[in-house]
Amino acid sequence: MLTALRGGCIYVSRDTMAELRKDPLTHRWVIVSTERTKSPTEFISSTTVSESETGKTDPLAEGNEKMTPPEIYAFRPKAGPANSGGWKVRVIPNTYPVLRIEGQNRAEGVGIYDMMDGVGAHEIIIETPKPDQPLETLPLEDIADVFKTFKLRMIDLEHDMRFRYLLVFKNVGKVAGASLTHSHSQLIATPVVPKIVQDKLDMSEAYYQDKERSIFEDILQQELRDNHRIVYQNSGFVAFCPYASRFPFEISIFPRRQMCDFYASEKNDFLQIADCYKVVIQKLNKALNHPHYNCLLYTAPTRSSTAAARLNGLEKYFRWHLEIFPRVTMITGFEVGSGFYINPVPPEAAAQFMQDVQV
């Protein structure tokens, strides 16, 4: 059985109950294991990232479908039975989900604290049937199919009234928290909106109230005009190193057209984002010798639940986007404790360097 798939960089073991807890001083939600039967040190050792699966049987490869939980979805160009070969993209539940699909969203106060049951979904999007095929090495159409699969899964999960946010992300390399080398992304559906997403919603809403313009469009126009931080652009997307980059070679990718939901993307959007992603990652690979990295997809919160009523206007002020964080510097408790980052590489220099890299 599959034993090494983990969400984020930490997994919550099969027998562990989890709950969501809100920090009263920052309003940040945390997924906290509530299992108390093991000793804390056992938990610690179990969180160490395992050896790469290279050399062992690859549970995500075509032909090994029986090694994973039954699939949720698969794209089979020539059709065929579930959990068999012939697929190009395949989605399975994470064997060790950080949140559980079963249960209701019980929320309660614990004195002054707030908690919710750890209900959610945690899926693995297997991006290619073959081992050792990084996403950016696939043909454009195949990369587009992966992005389209994100859309299909998001539309399906958006119907679930318990979920407030659908977080799609990709960890590449051990330093980025990946435990398997087989190319994959993850989707976590949560009953809360992650803190940084909430910050972006709040700031872009306030900006719109003030100026009646989208901050995303204003950033995009300034980046195109300045042309100091652009890494790559095509007819659909612009990739640039953000003005206040926290990390060396940090990259944002904005769509040119206004869409608050990623799942509003259509066929041409998928081809364009596939092209942009492919070029940017190939440039990163060449510039930094295949760095480990994290990629996060920011999209609007789900609006099926009643809690979403206050998100009125979202379609004007928020825009979905990607962020890529190559892991070339260490992240410590200083950064996460202060929210203060020190970036030794000017984003202008990083962008220039990547513009010059031929791929």
Place this chain on the structure above:
Amino acid sequence: MLTALRGGCIYVSRDTMAELRKDPLTHRWVIVSTERTKSPTEFISSTTVSESETGKTDPLAEGNEKMTPPEIYAFRPKAGPANSGGWKVRVIPNTYPVLRIEGQNRAEGVGIYDMMDGVGAHEIIIETPKPDQPLETLPLEDIADVFKTFKLRMIDLEHDMRFRYLLVFKNVGKVAGASLTHSHSQLIATPVVPKIVQDKLDMSEAYYQDKERSIFEDILQQELRDNHRIVYQNSGFVAFCPYASRFPFEISIFPRRQMCDFYASEKNDFLQIADCYKVVIQKLNKALNHPHYNCLLYTAPTRSSTAAARLNGLEKYFRWHLEIFPRVTMITGFEVGSGFYINPVPPEAAAQFMQDVQV
């Protein structure tokens, strides 16, 4: 000359100009190098944390005062000339400061973006004259002298109208970003308030507006009443694993009495925090086999500048406190990109475990 002292986990080289830039989507300030003469990859390699200085001459040890920049302050029980031996605590400027002490706080808009000149202070507090003496192994009175030194430096820097925040922190071990093993802390004075501090100010103010009570006092009372997450307490301080801990064995230390500024602490406070710190770190060392960790001191922003006028009421709703982050799990772009943390160890289990550890 001293070559390895660095702020946070990254240093900005001697010839590097830095500026502060504000991210428009999150209102997070970042210190960004603006030096463009080197290639970005040179910057990258220069940020790798160096080998421990063990075995080489310890530039922070007594007798090697000439290896460091001239001291800003030293505590010499028997007096004596500056930059000589006989000190117990010594403060020097960081040879590679992340911000420069010279210059005015020039702030300007860059299109829709905001920037400020990289003006600030960056000091190293050397906590003991001897190598290989971790802070927690010193006698209580000596640890108290270190905390008192933080106060003296903060009072001095508070007079500088350019500074808005004084961030005191300690990195222990390579994984926490420390480049020297000699026990030391750092102080960075910045013309902006770090994001997480601002979040805490905003939330504690809103709580006070709503309830006319301090959220810090409410948390403290609930922790004492529940008694599920207490690690240690004495007459002045309570150490506990926060309800929504982001990391295994994360610890907060709150003073029992209301003080928004750390520098309001008096002799007895220093002895009590020294005792609390010593016990907590000794327990951590025993429980997790000397983990690398970061410790951050949260205090109120400076109020000498006019920008501080809106901080009226701070003395009622904000309280200084410490947070300790043992580094037992990896921090990746997922966490910093989403603000979403997954903690595999229940804080209740961590607290129980540490309560049981005898030191």
